[in-house]
Amino acid sequence: xxxxxxxxxxxxxxxxxxxxxxxxxxxxxxxxxxxxxxxxxxxxxxxxxxxxxxxxxxxxxxxxxxxxxxxxxxxxxxxxxxxxxxxxxxxxxxxxxxxxxxxxxxxxxxxxxxxxxxxxxxxxxxxxxxxxxxxxxxxxxxxxxxxxxxxxxxxxxxxxxxxxxxxxxxxxx
Amino acid sequence: xxxxxxxxxxxxxxxxxxxxxxxxxxxxxxxxxxxxxxxxxxxxxxxxxxxxxxxxxxxxxxxxxxxxxxxxxxxxxxxxxxxxxxxxxxxxxxxxxxxxxxxxxxxxxxxxxxxxxxxxxxxxxxxxxxxxxxxxxxxxxxxxxxxxxxxxxxxxxxxxxxxxxxxxxxxxxxxxxxxxxxxxxxxxxxxxxxxxxxxxxxxxxxxxxxxxxxxxxxxxxxxxxxxxxxxxxxxxxxxxxxxxxxxxxxxxxxxxxxxxxxxxxxxxxxxxxxxxxxxxxxxxxxxxxxxxxxxxxxxxxxxxxxxxxxxxxxxxxxxxxxxxxxxxxxxxxxxxxxxxxxxxxxxxxxxxxxxxxxxxxxxxxxxxxxxxxxxxxxxxxxxxxxxxxxxxxxxxxxxxxxxxxxxxxxxxxxxxxxxxxxxxxxxxxxxxxxxxxxxxxxxxxxxxxxxxxxxxxxxxxxxxxxxxxxxxxxxxxxxxxxxxxxxxxxxxxxxxxxxxxxxxxxxxxxxxxxxxxxxxxxxxxxxxxxxxxxxxxxxxxxxxxxxxxxxxxxxxxxxxxxxxxxxxx
Numbered sequence: 001x002x003x004x005x006x007x008x009x010x011x012x013x014x015x016x017x018x019x020x021x022x023x024x025x026x027x028x029x030x031x032x033x034x035x036x037x038x039x040x041x042x043x044x045x046x047x048x049x050x051x052x053x054x055x056x057x058x059x060x061x062x063x064x065x066x067x068x069x070x071x072x073x074x075x076x077x078x079x080x081x082x083x084x085x086x087x088x089x090x091x092x093x094x095x096x097x098x099x100x101x102x103x104x105x106x107x108x109x110x111x112x113x114x115x116x117x118x119x120x121x122x123x124x125x126x127x128x129x130x131x132x133x134x135x136x137x138x139x140x141x142x143x144x145x146x147x148x149x150x151x152x153x154x155x156x157x158x159x160x161x162x163x164x165x166x167x168x169x170x171x172x173x
Numbered sequence: 174x175x176x177x178x179x180x181x182x183x184x185x186x187x188x189x190x191x192x193x194x195x196x197x198x199x200x201x202x203x204x205x206x207x208x209x210x211x212x213x214x215x216x217x218x219x220x221x222x223x224x225x226x227x228x229x230x231x232x233x234x235x236x237x238x239x240x241x242x243x244x245x246x247x248x249x250x251x252x253x254x255x256x257x258x259x260x261x262x263x264x265x266x267x268x269x270x271x272x273x274x275x276x277x278x279x280x281x282x283x284x285x286x287x288x289x290x291x292x293x294x295x296x297x298x299x300x301x302x303x304x305x306x307x308x309x310x311x312x313x314x315x316x317x318x319x320x321x322x323x324x325x326x327x328x329x330x331x332x333x334x335x336x337x338x339x340x341x342x343x344x345x346x347x348x349x350x351x352x353x354x355x356x357x358x359x360x361x362x363x364x365x366x367x368x369x370x371x372x373x374x375x376x377x378x379x380x381x382x383x384x385x386x387x388x389x390x391x392x393x394x395x396x397x398x399x400x401x402x403x404x405x406x407x408x409x410x411x412x413x414x415x416x417x418x419x420x421x422x423x424x425x426x427x428x429x430x431x432x433x434x435x436x437x438x439x440x441x442x443x444x445x446x447x448x449x450x451x452x453x454x455x456x457x458x459x460x461x462x463x464x465x466x467x468x469x470x471x472x473x474x475x476x477x478x479x480x481x482x483x484x485x486x487x488x489x490x491x492x493x494x495x496x497x498x499x500x501x502x503x504x505x506x507x508x509x510x511x512x513x514x515x516x517x518x519x520x521x522x523x524x525x526x527x528x529x530x531x532x533x534x535x536x537x538x539x540x541x542x543x544x545x546x547x548x549x550x551x552x553x554x555x556x557x558x559x560x561x562x563x564x565x566x567x568x569x570x571x572x573x574x575x576x577x578x579x580x581x582x583x584x585x586x587x588x589x590x591x592x593x594x595x596x597x598x599x600x601x602x603x604x605x606x607x608x609x610x611x612x613x614x615x616x617x618x619x620x621x622x623x624x625x626x627x628x629x630x631x632x633x634x635x636x637x638x639x640x641x642x643x644x645x646x647x648x649x650x651x652x653x654x655x656x657x658x659x660x661x662x663x664x665x666x667x668x669x670x671x672x673x674x675x676x677x678x679x680x681x682x683x684x685x686x687x688x689x690x691x692x693x694x695x696x697x698x699x700x701x702x703x704x705x706x707x708x709x710x711x712x713x714x715x716x717x718x719x720x721x722x723x724x725x726x727x728x729x730x731x732x733x734x735x736x737x738x739x740x741x742x
Contacts, residue, residue: 066412088211088294090334094411097331102446118195118212125330149187151180153324154452156331161451162400163180163324164458 003139005120005131006108008146010139013132015058015079017112018042037081037110040065051076060112063091067098074105082128084113093126100127100157117142121149127157174235174543175320175465177285184328185282188289192216193275200272215295215333217263217288218274221595227266227274228291229281233301233319233343234262234546238533241544243284245529251277254526258514260586260637261340262300262546263291267593289327294335296326296407301343302350303547306466307555309503312362313370315345317462318399321454325400332407336414337422339407340379352548354378354387354668355640357424358403363393371395376406376436377428380634384670385425388433390440396459398444401452405444409436469541469556474506478559493577493615494566500553508559510540512552512574513584517609519573520602521587522550531572539565548637549586551579581618582626582691583609586637590630590647591654597630599647599654604628604683611684621691624704625663640664642705643690644671645683656683660690660716661708674717689719 001012015035020026026045031038037058043050050057060081061067070080080099082092092111099105110130111123120131124146133139155162177185195212198204204212217228229244236244248256248266251273257265269277281287290297299322301315302308322341326332332339342351345362353359359375372394378387394402410424428436485492500509512532515521524532532552536544539561540554547553552574557565569575578584585608588594590601605628612618629636630647638644644659655677662671678686691704693715698707708716 087208088334089416090294090332090411091416093331093333094408116208118191118208119333122328122330122333148191149184149328151184152330153184153327154329155450164321164454164461165451167178167180168455168457168461 004110005133005139005143007129008143010143017060017081037079040069044069061095063089067095067103071103074103077105077107079108079110080105081110081112084111084115087114087116087119093122096123096126096128097157117145120145125152125156125158174237175462182285185285185287188287189275189278189282192278196271196275211293211334214293215290216278217291219292221593223593225269225271225274226593227269227277227288228259229264229266229286229288230291230298231262231264231546232323233299233305233316234303235316236544236546238536238542238544240284240286241529241533241536243280243286245526245533247277247280248529249526256524256529257520257589258522258524258546258550260548260550260635261298262548263298265589267589294337295333296329296339296341299323299326299341299343300351300548302346303545303553304350304500304509304555305345306468307502307509308346309501310347311345311503312364313345314463314466315343315362316466317459318360318362318396319343320462320465321400321458322403332411335407335411336416337419339410339424349666349668352637352640352664352668355380355384356387358406359387365393369395372399374402377425379423379425380637380639381423382420382632383425384634384639385429386668386670388428390433390437397454398448400454401448401450402444404452405440409439409443471504471507471556472558474558476505478506480560481562484563491563491566493619494575495562497577497579497581498575499562502556506559508557508562510554510557510562510565511547511579512554512569513576513578514551514574515578515584516573516576517583517613518606520589521585521605528572528574531568532574535565535568549584577615578618580623582612582621582624583618586627586641588628588630588635590628594630596633597647598649599630599656601628601630601636601647604645604656604680607684608687611688621695622703626687639670640668641671642708643687648677654680656680658686658720660713661705663705672713674713674720686720690716693719
């Protein structure tokens with residue numbers, strides 16, 4: 001079974017990421033069985049059917065797809081995937097923060113695509129708690145990257161108070 | 174200046190450890206060159222024409238003598254004993270070894286320095302007025318605001334991979350000396366009618382291929398909202414800035430596409446979700462940071478010390494230096510001294526390790542142990558007693574740091590250009606050298622008076638040629654170096670983008686062209702006019718005519734292949 005990092009632990013995981021092939025349309029594909037992360041357009045167009053499967057629901061967003069599209073259904077999702085087409089495309093970090101901080105999504109947010117160890121720390125701060133690393137990379141080697149820094153200046157999904165507030169309260173030092 | 178607390182220090186040390194691990198994985202073949210590239214850039218490391226270049230951050234241009242001594246030591250031990258100050262107040266080393274860069278960053282961390290975010294598609298070094306804290310026309314010290322922005326932007330998890338680089342500058346004086354309107358965000362400190370401190374916020378300025386001046390997105394942003402508002406702008410940019418075309422990826426293109434009113438509406442909408450949240454900065458934090466920049470123990474001195482003026486009467490060289498390199502200070506009996514890094518025969522902005530030590534000594538003896546880097550690539554000793562000016566001048570002169578040309582034609586802003594930079598289309602340093610050779614008569618330079626001449630080796634415009642009275646831009650035509658001239662640009666409150674005068678010139682033509690442009694000014698000026706004033710009164714035509722009249726007698730340029738693209742840029 002494939003493995004991912006979830007909540008700072010390496011775990012086996014059998015969610016599969018579905019995508020439309022060349023020439024396929026969201027309306028006429030056969031919905032796969034099991035735990036599936038559906039592309040946004042499949043979710044939007046086959047919503048009733050997916051809900052009727054009565055299984056945990058997953059969806060994933062491309063880097064140019066807005067999290068606002070999920071807002072009315074946010075509590076239905078067990079997993080929301082955020083796709084990073086290249087690790088240098090930072091849009092997914094805004095998507096993750098919006099899901100966590102504005103839309104109060106409490107399920108799993110999973111980074112998929114070009115996910116590499118050097119971005120894990122920032123992704124975690126933005127609210128991403130699961131990482132499907134690029135297939136050629138070692139999860140064991142990547143895991144410590146979640147602890148690259150012992151503190152941070154800004155507020156983000158992991159820490160609502162910027163360092164200056166904690167400093168004024170006399171906390172770190 | 175700002176002093177790290179244990180948390181700041183720990184994070185910088187952790188950054189060095191992270192970078193060291195990245196370089197070792199790269200050397201072990203576990204991190205490809207393409208994967209390393211964005212990571213090393215965010216630690217200031219470029220791979221250039223001859224090898225690596227390390228750009229060291231100097232937050233808002235402020236350095237202690239101890240830090241400058243460390244930079245001297247690093248340039249001696251790991252480089253060739255020369256550094257280059259940039260228009261963003263940073264320092265570049267041109268000859269480090271890749272394998273040694275983690276060690277260099279470790280050395281920097283030992284004096285509370287780093288190279289974090291000096292390159293890459295992230296928020297870069299925050300820049301400001303080199304006279305911060307001492308300028309007579311200052312409303313408030315901009316440095317606490319720069320520092321809070323520095324901390325906010327450092328390792329910001331959401332904005333590490335923006336569509337393109339992002340530059341922020343802060344001005345807090347009546348005269349803008351930080352060119353804020355050519356930055357992605359320009360912050361102009363103002364007070365409202367109730368005396369509350371805030372910022373007029375400009376957005377979408379920038380040079381490069383499509384030069385634009387920033388537009389006002391917020392007339393008055395109370396200072397407590399500084400970070401949350403900037404965060405709203407950055408989020409909009411991160412989400413909607415173009416990522417499909419490198420040349421259209423800066424925020425100015427997004428602002429232009431939406432229009433400033435729609436852009437403002439979207440920022441306000443985004444901001445409304447968190448504007449009064451925990452990122453709101455309380456007064457106590459501003460006060461805490463202001464404490465780090467508290468005025469030093471200035472002595473009580475007579476208003477204007479008569480001694481330097483008396484010396485100047487009998488010493489013309491000293492008088493020239495006083496006239497060009499000494500600026501007014503807000504405290505009686507003090508002055509700010511600019512040490513010129515624009516000596517003839519030296520690349521503009523370059524400094525040797527020996528000079529660095531000399532400047533550190535000068536700062537310790539005469540200027541409270543601190544100095545500043547100007548965006549014009551000179552250094553400033555900000556707190557010199559007027560009675561010490563003669564001694565400072567003598568020492569500066571012995572070290573080649575007293576060329577009395579600040580604000581004159583030879584005080585050129587100049588990028589490293591094609592000699593070193595892999596992006597450059599043409600060399601810029603030999604052009605600067607040619608200008609020095611042509612205008613080697615100091616009396617003549619003083620007669621020409623205030624003027625700015627800036628040189629960029631390519632469209633990235635690191636040399637700020639767009640905002641110079643005379644701008645020179647290197648362009649490539651069929652593998653040959655050519656230069657396009659703009660005139661009428663200026664920095665300051667009336668910042669203006671210069672206009673292209675016409676087809677470009679070959680390197681050999683440039684000194685003659687500059688002479689021709691200057692001649693038009695000298696012929697037409699009224700006694701009180703500077704070059705830019707005459708230009709604004711008489712327009713571009715007389716300059717154009719003189720420049721190309723000369724050329725008709727000489728060789729003409731080959732049919733330019735990419736002229737249209739460049740001219741229209």
